[in-house]
Amino acid sequence: MSTPSPVPDLNRDRLPTLFEVLSRRTTAPVDLFSFYIYMRDQQRSVDYLDFWLDVSQHMSLCRHYVRELRRSVLVETPELEKSASKRSSGLFDPSYDTAGPSNPEKAMTSERLSAFLRSDSGSKHSPNNSGQSEGSTPGQERPRPTFHSSNSGTSPQNNSGSSPGNNTSGSSPGHTVARQDIRASAEKILYTYLLPGAEREIILPQGILNAIQHAIEEEGRDDPEVFDAAKDYVFQAMERDAFPGFLRSKALGNIVPPSMMLRLIVGLLSLFGAFWAAFVLIFLNYSRTTRCWLILPFTVGIYALVSHQYMLDPLLALAGFSEYTFMSYHRIQEPFVRKLLNKRSLMALTWIVGIDAVLCCIFILVPGHRL
Incomplete structure (x- = not known):
């Protein structure tokens, strides 16, 4: 299921906010493409915007994974579909895929998604568990995957060693996102932007960096809540330091x-x-x-x-x-x-x-x- 693209608001009688620009609800010359060019050519700080976009993509990846996992559970247990409430379906609402500053409703949904992913390691429907051999013990420590893994793009049924026609893995054949993909995405963000000496290192408070590194490398977490503090910090920095200049450049002028x-x-x-x-x-x-x-x-x-x-x-x-x-x-x-x-x-x-x-x-x- 593809997430519908946000529709730009052409009746807006004011300048857009940063959240609207990043949510792709604006059009040229104050759209996300123009803001990216501005951050790259004039602010020279496009790495912050790329970090924010990658974290948003990580959130969408997690949501897609949970949506597919929920679908596989409903296929195996159709009676659960009848008891699904609107509140639980809010977790899979595509409108929450747009990232931005934390608000109570979106934060609650993000927390539910993160809690689900943290508890997913023990679920029999998890792609990771479905790919384990029958001889593995529940308490056995999993090897730490990296985003260089060649199996990150494989489907759950291929990880389990079963053929496409074999449904013994406990996961739906329709899975397109594996749990390894989520882990790889989280580690890629960490190694690309956050670690000292990273390829595109961004400057964040040391407390935020330490918390993210501890959560990913020591606790083994890969849920989107890990990056919430860094994401909000980067958003506020762009809103304070870059966005006013962008509006002056594009809404009050038209030359570079x-x-x-x-x-x-x-x-x-x-x-x-x-x-x-x-x-x-x-x-x-x-x-x-x-x-x-x-x-x-x-x-x-x-x-x-x-x-x-x-x-x-x-x-x-x-x-x-x-x-x-x-x-x-x-x-x-x-x-x-x-x-x-x-x-x-x-x-x-x-x-x-x-x-x-x-x-x-x-x-x-x-x-x-x-x-």
Whole structure:
């Protein structure tokens, strides 16, 4: 069963929150893709976002595993399906797959899921137990799996050594996620982001790191509750340090820093050329008709400098485009952002026309005098 994708809210009359962006409930230019590009290119801290997304994926993996396990139990004991309550089915509600800041309802569901996974090691329907030989004892300590294991992608029935047509393993043939996959996912997060010297190490409080390492390596836990503290810490850090800048960049502007720098250079050069040409034409006593050509460099220079100052290309915004990487554009689909950018574009154009008119009038209408 595939989890339905969240539907963007196109009637939102405000800027989105970080939770809505991460839950894929927004559209360009304030969608998750744009936020990822911003974290990678401007904040230089995309590892934090990747950690948060990997933990969310781990939560979805656990939920899918439990959902498949529940389905296999109902296949073997159909009478349990009649007694299933709405409260228990909430554990498998796809709407909880979206990760974000902890709230009481979602936290309760996450705790139930984690408690189920912790107790699953002793269940006869667990893929791990179904893959054990008949001679294994319940108290025997399991070997510690790693995410480099070649069996992490195998189905439960293959782990048990039975053929696809043999149903003696006690698990449903429809299983697509094994318990080893969950363990591998938890260890991969630990070894990729959290251990000192990891490939993409992120900075977290030492207490949180020690608690996660102890839970995974010593207690053998792999439930999503292990990462709750780190996930909330990273979310709050992104909400405090990165998200306001993202909104300023994408909801109040539509160009990226390299484009802003290019406009600054072009604007300064154009204004320098415009002033130089204006004084030359005045002191060589050229006619006012000839001096009307000064409108071009003045307009280009002022337009480029105002665009740099506003972080906004007015004509590009009015055309409905926003830049996500240098010279790469996508359409503005978020209605409130489109409305906001249109207002700022009109304001910027007003400044451009006003300043341009003043400078052109001064240097065109002033009497010429040949030196």
